[in-house]
Amino acid sequence: MDAEDRFELDRATWDRLVEHAWSDFPYEVCGLLGVRPDGEIVHYPIDNAERSMTYYVMDAKQLLRAMREIEDEGYGLVIYHSHTHTQAYPSATDIRLAAYPEATYLIVTLQDRDRPDIRAFSIVDGVVTERSVLVRDEQVA
Amino acid sequence: MPTVRIPTVLRKHTGGEGQVSAEGTTVGEVFDALVTAHPDLEEQLFEDGRLRGFVNVFVEDEDIRFIDGLDSPVGADDEISIMPAVAGGMA
Numbered sequence: 001m002d003a004e005d006r007f008e009l010d011r012a013t014w015d016r017l018v019e020h021a022w023s024d025f026p027y028e029v030c031g032l033l034g035v036r037p038d039g040e041i042v043h044y045p046i047d048n049a050e051r052s053m054t055y056y057v058m059d060a061k062q063l064l065r066a067m068r069e070i071e072d073e074g075y076g077l078v079i080y081h082s083h084t085h086t087q088a089y090p091s092a093t094d095i096r097l098a099a100y101p102e103a104t105y106l107i108v109t110l111q112d113r114d115r116p117d118i119r120a121f122s123i124v125d126g127v128v129t130e131r132s133v134l135v136r137d138e139q140v141a
Numbered sequence: 142m143p144t145v146r147i148p149t150v151l152r153k154h155t156g157g158e159g160q161v162s163a164e165g166t167t168v169g170e171v172f173d174a175l176v177t178a179h180p181d182l183e184e185q186l187f188e189d190g191r192l193r194g195f196v197n198v199f200v201e202d203e204d205i206r207f208i209d210g211l212d213s214p215v216g217a218d219d220e221i222s223i224m225p226a227v228a229g230g231m232a
Contacts, residue, residue, distance in 0.1 A: 028230070030227070032227075046227075050230075052230065054230050054231040055228070055229070055230030055231070056228060056229055056230060057226060057227075057228040058226070058227040058228065060197045060199075060204050060224070060226070061199075061202070061204060063197070063224065063226075063227055064197070064199055064202065064204075064222060064224055065202075067224060068222070079227055081229060086231065090229070091229060091230065091231050093228075093229050093230045093231065094229035094230070097195060097226070097227075097228050097229055098229075099148070099150050099195070099225030099226070099227070100148075100149065100150060100225070100227070101149065101150055102149045
């Protein structure tokens with residue numbers, strides 16, 4: 001994989017995503033991330049309007065606010081949700097409803113309770129391409 | 142004239158434009174003008190004359206489902222945002 005196929009996130013963001021996934025377990029959680037040009041990541045947790053174990057719909061108004069900020073600030077768009085009982089791979093419904101070709105889609109899975117995982121994908125016109133996730137540990141000077 | 146924010150996924154139907162101005166005093170009128178100028182948008186936005194379920198539309202910050210749908214009033218300086226829903230699941 002070359003650099004374009006890689007998605008980098010910092011350890012703190014990884015931890016926040018896993019923590020968010022646990023926060024409403026066994027319901028699916030969702031949200032957006034904005035990636036700044038310097039690589040720093042801004043987190044926008046968004047309510048799952050369905051509060052379901054198998055389905056998510058981002059609260060429309062929270063989505064609007066977060067999406068507008070990400071677009072106006074020129075951040076890279078990341079869309080994430082959790083799977084609590086299945087692997088971190090887009091479902092047929094996830095793929096059918098994916099309407100943001102410019103986004104990186106992250107899925108956080110708690111399927112293995114002791115080893116949460118996060119995987120990254122592009123979904124363009126129904127075609128899923130996995131990207132490798134690189135977790136950047138904070139540099140200790 | 143009101144402006145309409147077009148999401149990336151639909152910009153291939155507006156010649157790449159992310160914001161388009163269109164005349165109208167309701168969301169329905171603005172969308173009629175928008176679709177007349179960019180005919181490929183029609184089936185992206187509408188199904189049997191009604192807005193598709195997975196398309197969110199806002200006037201300024203208000204979801205038109207909680208105003209008056211396509212009859213929601215639009216001021217001359219208002220911004221209408223089209224925002225595909227973000228959703229998924231196992232079903």
